[in-house]
Amino acid sequence: MRVRATGSAHSGVLEWLVQRVSSLYMAFFVFYLVWHFSTVPAPTHAAWKMWFAQGAVRIAWALFILSVLLHAWVGLRSIYMDYLHPLWLRFSVTLLTVFGLVALALWAVQILWGANL
Amino acid sequence: MGKKNKRPVYLNLFKIRLPVTGVVSIVHRATGALLVLLLPGALYLLQRSLQDPEAFARIANVAAALPGRLVWLLIVWVFAQHFFSGVRHLLLDVDIGIERTQAQRGAWFTFIGAAVVVLLAGVCL
Numbered sequence: 001m002r003v004r005a006t007g008s009a010h011s012g013v014l015e016w017l018v019q020r021v022s023s024l025y026m027a028f029f030v031f032y033l034v035w036h037f038s039t040v041p042a043p044t045h046a047a048w049k050m051w052f053a054q055g056a057v058r059i060a061w062a063l064f065i066l067s068v069l070l071h072a073w074v075g076l077r078s079i080y081m082d083y084l085h086p087l088w089l090r091f092s093v094t095l096l097t098v099f100g101l102v103a104l105a106l107w108a109v110q111i112l113w114g115a116n117l
Numbered sequence: 118m119g120k121k122n123k124r125p126v127y128l129n130l131f132k133i134r135l136p137v138t139g140v141v142s143i144v145h146r147a148t149g150a151l152l153v154l155l156l157p158g159a160l161y162l163l164q165r166s167l168q169d170p171e172a173f174a175r176i177a178n179v180a181a182a183l184p185g186r187l188v189w190l191l192i193v194w195v196f197a198q199h200f201f202s203g204v205r206h207l208l209l210d211v212d213i214g215i216e217r218t219q220a221q222r223g224a225w226f227t228f229i230g231a232a233v234v235v236l237l238a239g240v241c242l
Binding site: 020023111 | 156164
């Protein structure tokens with residue numbers, strides 16, 4: 001497989017790789033979730049909280065959410081590049097998206113490592 | 118486009134027959150965008166379900182009732198469709214199913230796979 005020329009900015013290859021690697025982690029994590037929930041008979045709040053009390057589970061979730069957000073970023077970026085033609089529009093929507101995704105990431109940190117847990 | 122170019126622009130979306138591979142492509146984008154829109158709601162549910170037992174019970178009740186189950190199945194379908202068209206993408210990356218008839222067959226498989234997952238989820242949940 002030959003990597004195509006990516007223009008003067010040489011960008012695109014990293015995004016391509018991020019999209020693939022994040023998709024693989026998400027796929028494995030979703031299979032793990034399905035397996036986990038199929039072994040737990042009836043989920044209770046206590047069991048749910050205890051599961052999240054494990055450091056490894058929280059880190060696995062954090063990596064999953066990070067993968068989702070990075071994946072969302074690359075996906076939205078390609079949609080914007082194809083359909084939002086005026087530069088000012090693409091720029092504003094991109095800016096809003098970045099702030100939104102970073103806010104979601106910080107919120108996820110709050111949920112996973114917040115004082116309320 | 119110059120004024121000399123009088124070729125008709127024919128973009129009747131109901132008359133253009135998009136091949137199944139093209140349908141999978143646009144569906145992959147649409148489902149992806151939809152899943153992004155679901156993210157804040159998903160984080161909110163995660164937060165509330167961990168915060169207090171009453172919120173957890175409320176979410177579990179809503180999810181178990183019929184409207185909740187239907188919404189849940191719809192989300193499962195959106196995810197499964199995006200998942201299978203994504204797997205197809207990864208396989209195309211390594212030159213599997215890249216030839217035309219195989220690419221079309223693979224496109225149909227993504228729809229069938231997503232439908233099977235929804236059926237399984239409907240039976241199991």
